[in-house]
Amino acid sequence: MDTPAIEISDLWFAYGGVRVLEQVNLTLPRGDFLAVLGPNGGGKSTLLRLILGLLKPGGGQLRVLGAAPGQAGGRIGFLPQFTEVSANFPITVLGAVLMGLVRPGISWPRGRAARRREREAAMMALSRVGLAEQAERRLSDLSGGQRQRVFIARAIVSGPELLLLDEPTASVDGRSRQEFMTLLAELNRDMTIVMVSHDMSTVDGCVKSIACVNRTLHHHADSRLTPLIFAQATGADLIAGCPVELLAHGAVPHRVVLDHENPDCCGGRHAHGGARGHDGPNDGGEPNA
């Protein structure tokens, strides 16, 4: 249990010769709740796929739960982006959760006892997300927020130690989002959570640390949002000031923005702004969809 949940050193990754990520270093202790913020195309999802073992790193070290990525099996729970799943698919809520127990290889017929164990595990996961009564309904009859909870149940049905979430709140409306974050905080008692998001409002009380990913990674060991984090996370220029739009929307209307305390963190505000000039337009980031 002493091995960190995630250990990354000098990791880089390139798509067709273009480096999307470089010099990524991160040591994530167990029990942490990390929010990975950053502009679209900054490499957040790529990092998540590297951790899952879906992509092979160009170089550097990466250990997940003490194992090579892709080797940790059922110890990792995963929630892909919502849009991956077709809404018309004929499946019940229970059936969808059971997908979280799928293993590679040939599906030999399972005995009744094995099927019952799987069913019980799925019902347990469903009751943890508060949807046990919906188990026999068709997945397409549920609301977007409920469906997202079903996918959380699918991610935790194997009893993972690490939960990886890709934009979990993107398709969830405001009130459901609040409930959803409360649920994640509860789950965080039993497992380490890494949540990729470009939505600042998800960074509330339950998040314990923040990583800003924009080609490289800055890890902030506490979850207070500073102007620097905003700049890193939105790809905006620090001098442009506080991105009010991001602060004013979402579950928590406005929060205290701390002064930039650690000027060494990424070379100070001017150096930071200058360095950004290489990797993208400096026009304040992309419109927030």
Added chain:
Amino acid sequence: MLEALTYDFFRNALYAGLLASLICGVIGSLVVVNRVVFLAGGVAHASYGGVGLAFYTGLPVLPVTAGFSTLAAMAMAWVTLFSRERADTVIGVLWAAGMALGIILLDLTPGYNSDLMSYLFGSILAVPDSDLWLMAGLSGAVLLLVALFSRGLFAMSFDAEFARSRGVPVRFLHFLLMGMTALCVVMVIRVVGLILVIALLTIPPFMAERRARSLRGMMLLAGLFSAVFCTVGLYLSYALDLTCGATIIGVACVGFVISLAVPQRRMPVRPASPLAGSGAA
């Protein structure tokens, strides 16, 4: 109908139709939920190259066509996986190339081939016993493959990204699905012809998808719809002296329209919010 059943050719036609329905229900459902209908269409048309090859070389048609369409299916599966950007264009080219090859090879084959049209529009009334056995063997093989890889196939169909994260070999299963589609197409060519294959592969699964509660249920229901269409179509074509394959598809299309008109027991999807609605679309 009973009177028709006394003829051998009609009984064989019925058996062929039911076998094709079984396999169409299973593979068609996978094709529809994996959104590879266009690929399946490509495989169906390219398989004409196999028909041409069989006539040109004088080898038995069904095995040669099966081998040829499996190769075409592998090529198309490879294109969709590794050159995603223009995959649809390349499949379109393979689609046309297979058909052209078939026609040219038939041109080069000495003698006059009256059978030509039968592969385009089906020849269910001329299915010999040997073909029936071959179809049964192919169906058995395909069903066994689906059963052995069912969990992986279902997981891939539902959410490929998640399946990959669980270690499911999604690429292999994609090739497997396309290979099975090729075998399915070869069998259905006998029944409705390669031009109409796509209708039998997609209409019953589409009707079943909205009513089923599991992929297994969708396969069963689609197979059932398909069997009804084949039986009714076969009988109508016999009674009214119409082209059999087209009549079966005609019945399927009528069934499709009726299915759209009949209200479903289940409530339609309520979008919880505009955001959730757009996410689901």
